Amino acid sequence: MKTEASKTSVPIPSELALELSAAVARWGSGWLVTDGAGGQASTWSIDRAMRSARKKVPGLPEGFRFHDLRHYLASLLIASRADVKVVQARVRHASAKTTLDTYGHLWPDADESTRAAVGAVLAARVEGLTEQPRNAEGS
Incomplete structure (x- = not known):
C-alpha cells in the first residue's frame, strides 16, 4: 500500500457488502484479491488476471488495467x-x-442551470418592482 489513505474504508451498497462477505467466507481469506492460497495477490498476478x-x-x-477501475468509479x-469533494474523497x-484536473471534462456543462438561476433572480426582482408599495394611509 502506498499510504495510510489506502487503508481507508469506501462506502458501498449493502448488496455488494454481502457479495464480498460471501467471497471472503468462500475463499477463507481477508483479502478480496488473493494469490489463490489466501495471501494478498501480487501486482504481477493481478495484471495477468x-x-x-x-x-x-x-x-x-x-489495454484495460486494474487501475482503470478507479477511473470507472470516478x-x-x-x-x-x-x-x-465526494469524488475526491472516493x-x-x-x-x-x-x-478537477483529471476528471473535470466529465462533469456536465452547467450553462443551462446557471441561466435558470440568473433568470429566476431577475424574474423575482421584476415581480418585486411591479408590486406598488402602499403608503401609511392604505392608498
Whole structure:
C-alpha cells in the first residue's frame, strides 16, 4: 500500500457488502484479491488476471488495467451527479484540484442551470418592482 489513505474504508451498497462477505467466507481469506492460497495477490498476478479477463469480457478495451477501475468509479460517481469533494474523497486525491484536473471534462456543462438561476433572480426582482408599495394611509 502506498499510504495510510489506502487503508481507508469506501462506502458501498449493502448488496455488494454481502457479495464480498460471501467471497471472503468462500475463499477463507481477508483479502478480496488473493494469490489463490489466501495471501494478498501480487501486482504481477493481478495484471495477468486482467489480461485474461479482457479476452472474456465483451467490450473491454484491449489495454484495460486494474487501475482503470478507479477511473470507472470516478466517472460513475460524476455521472450520478456526485460533487467534486465526494469524488475526491472516493478516489483518494489529495486535493479537489487534482480531481478537477483529471476528471473535470466529465462533469456536465452547467450553462443551462446557471441561466435558470440568473433568470429566476431577475424574474423575482421584476415581480418585486411591479408590486406598488402602499403608503401609511392604505392608498
